[in-house]
Each structure stands twice: as C-alpha cells, then as structure tokens.
Amino acid sequence: MRTKFLLVLVAAGLGSGLAVAEPPKGLVRFAPAVQPAADPASGEKHALALIEGKSGSSLTGKAVFVQRGNSVALQITLENASPGIHAIHLHEKGDCSAPDGMSAGPHWNPEGQAHGKWGHSPFHRGDIGNVEVGQDGKGSTSLTSEVWSVGGAPETDVTNKAVVVHAGPDDFATQPTGNAGGRIGCGVVVAGK
Ligand SMILES: [Cu+2]
C-alpha cells in the first residue's frame, strides 16, 4: 500500500516535471520558424550564392536573392577583391568547378537577346552590371528584378545559375561579354538558404 502510494507520487512528480519541461521545448522549436530560410507563411523564397575566388583571386562574397510576390531582390557583397570596377553577371551554368570560372558558361540569356545594360533593352537576363570595390577590398550592389524568380519557370529561375565576378568593368556594348576580362569570382545560386 505504501509502495503503491509512493509510485503514484513519483508518477505524478514525473508527470508534472514533463509538463513543466514541455512548453520551453515547444517554444524553442517554434522560435526559429519566425525567420527560416524559406517562409511559407510570408510567401518569400530565398536563394544564396557563396562567391569564391577564381583565377588566383582571394575574393570572397555572397549574393542573396529574396522573392516577394513577382519581384526578386538581389543583394551582392564582395570582400577581399582588388579595388576598381568589376562586372557581375549571372552565367547560365551552376558550375564553378573550373579554376578560371569558365565552367559557368556564357551569360544567362534565355530570351536570346544581345548583351547590354540592365533595364536598357536589349540585355541578357544575367546582365547585373558593375560594382565598385574600394581600397578596403569591399563592394556591394543591389538590384530588384521583375523578370526573375526563385524556383519559378525555367526562363526566369535564378537558381542553379552562377554569379560571376570579372576582373574588369562591363562596357555594356561588346558582344556577348561586355569585354569584362577574366573571371575572378564565382558562386552557384542555391535555393532555400
Ligand atoms: Cu560574366
């Protein structure tokens, strides 16, 4: 009888212990859902390219894509780059394996247009433009596009493309490259990060 009474007490104690422990667990699980990589509640879709140095450059950087509705916002930040003006494009192959970045192929151009300057037709869908890198090796640029998607129709989808940084500036005229020189940085655009 006494043993049974103790067991009941122990069971009740365990029960209340669990009851106390459970809510914090639930909160811990719930909290990260407020800002996940891809948020189904807000409809946002995210993609990320981590840019690594190519052709002997020690450049690092990242490109963050966020789709809200029909608009994709891109933010690119570079570090450890050589000071000056550098062209940046989306190239059609999500392959940065080659030491010179050539594995990324040509500019992403699903509409078969001429190379040019973003927003001034004609231009490639991958013609992001130029970024200025300061004496501190840092540079950044941003762009909002209505003709891109994150994971949408193939002719709009930025994922599995490559963000390529060039040694020189894009002249927005020379076909089909903008005469931007070698490839000093490359990063594959990956969805959901
Ligand atoms: Cu390029």
Ligand SMILES: [Zn+2]
């Ligand atoms: Zn182009």
